[in-house]
Amino acid sequence: MAAEDDQRPADRPDPAGQLNPPPWLLRAFLLAAATVAGFVVAFWLLQQLQGLLTVLMVSLFLAFAIEPAVNWLARHGWRRGPATGVVFLTLLLVVVGFVWTLGSLLVEQVTTLVENAPRYADEAVDLVNKTFKTDMSGDDIEKYATEWSSSLEGYAVGLAGNVWGIGTTAVAALFQALGVLLFTYYFAADGPRFRNAVCSLLPPNKQRHVLRAWDIAVEKTGGYIYSRGLLALVSTLAHYIMLRVFDVPSAFALALWVGVVSQFIPTVGTYLAGALPVVVAVVNNPPDGLWVIGFIILYQQFENYVLQPRITATTLDMHPAVAFGAVLAGAAILGPTGALLAIPVTATLQAFAGAYIRRYDVEVPAEDAPLPLPKPERPHHRLIRIRRPKRD
Template sequence: MTGVAAEEPKLPPAWTVSTPPRWLPRSLLYTALAIAGLIAAFWILGKLAGLLTVLLVSIFLAFAIEPAVNWLARHGIKRGLGTGIVFLVLLAVVAAFVITLGALLVNQVSTLVNNAPQYVESLVHWINDTFGTDMSGKDLTKYATDWSSTIEGYLVGLAGNVWGIGATAIGAIFQLLGVLLFTFYFAADGPRFRTWVCSFLPPARQKHVLRAWDIAVEKTGGYIYSRGLLALFSAIAHYIALRIFDVPSAFALALWVGVVSQFIPTVGTYLAGALPVLVALVNDPISALWVLLFILAYQQFENYVLQPRVTAHTLAMHPAVAFGAVIAGAALLGPTGALLAIPVTATVQGFSAAYVRRYDVEPDHDEPRK
């Protein structure tokens, strides 16, 4: 009798070691190199942040003065000499502005010191009448002495850090000199610099870069021109008002309001208006109230009547877009970004208007007419 052979038990499959694909080590190496490159790039950018900021501000200033340099070049003046002339004019304007404000500061401090006893007596009478106290000028002098000792302690601590403050001031001076030097080179050698940049690009892209460059120069120059014109109108209007309200140093205060309100984004209006109100308050509180009302009224007139007419042909930017651009620029680069935000946004807007096709919006016929 033939028996049926028993089936042999099945063994579990042996563990097999598979070799990795050939592309995996190379991919891991490339990934590691990319991560190392990004880390090195961010480290380099962090170290060169100051230099990049100087270059960015220099390019902005070079774009701002290039229309004037081009105008002088068209009239037979070499670009280097023309750039030097523009620099001298701007430095003279800045020096006159600083000297005028310095004279204003000296006059107001002298007035405050000379009238200090009267201010103390007036303040004492106001405190007694308002709060029902019986304070005398001696009490206020005692409080002022206590406060002065506290302030003296802060000043002593500040004097201990004079080396750090001096180093910061020297660094700021070197940055300013760097900005002026780069601005001069960018403006004087503008055409050659533009040609050098475009030489790295194929001919098909060179015309787009040149187009963007021209738009940037046009919008930046238009921004400076419109701000300067608005500053002139503001200074004239505030000078007339301050003379009417008999506020001292009317010319210096009007110059301060015109320049600061136009060239410091967002907060410039408040900084500009605070100083005339304070000066008027030191001399006459009623005049300070009238000055404040005039500043508020003129700001509305400028925002809704004057500024749209002046900037219509230079920037053509909606106020909401400009405000958002200033906030974004301040978030990215601080005060420098806030200053450069509007001309950069105007450049992008002008470039997109030149290359992006736009269509008219047809009215909805189903919508009832008003």
């Protein structure tokens, strides 16, 4: 009787003979539905704002990269706004000079190729006939060239029909570039104010961790740009001397291409950088192409095992396998943008983990040292207790 009185009203059967649901069931159902809806809305917002988030991420990376230079100017009496503008102008001049140099190289090589096309065709025909024992002539080359030009003309007509899509893509890329420049300027010029605004939302014990993480990110990103720039300068000088020795045309432009592309494009930058001077050297004088290939291979070994460890020892010390895996992961997540940002982001995470994760020394005996002898086991003595009869 007492057990029946202890039943809650929600658990008592109704006149139809069914139990009423507990009162928390409806609240749990609504909470679960709201959680699922929140995740769906958040995922949808991330998809819609993916372009803006990418722009903000790239801008923050660029702001980290130029902040050491801005801080140096600020310590020497400059205001942060004009200091950021001077750094921006310097980088803009460097980029324009690089593009102008490569543009002049492209125009020069295309002009040379057009002027010497008949001679190159005759030499190619002679080489094919001698190598493969064929009997080709200039008429065959002309026929193939006519077919290729017809195919190229059809491709150009199709490309012109899609000019609206190309123009729209170009305008979108231009707006993204302007957005990156604008956000980068604000992040760099108002860096201390931005950090204070973020830290004001956190308790004091959390503020120290945020400021430390920010300083590590600035140090590693700036160190990455500094080390890459120094390696690019050394590579440009070395390849310029080599190309001048072999009298390769446009030596400075090719050396600048090798230095910049090999250092700032991860993983495949070395191969892209070395292909162009080899092609130009082969076109100018085929035997020189072999010498250029040999020098590029030797210099790459010198850079990987001698020069790069010394320069990056204090700025960006990362195992090559970790860097390669980071580039692949970044490319899988954000494409080319992720590949470019992968190494400095990984270096920042590695430094942050090293600052907070405690490591211990591994006590392992040397390989040639004899193993310690096991301790001798103590003999087991069987204790026998003799019970004596009790005396009355």
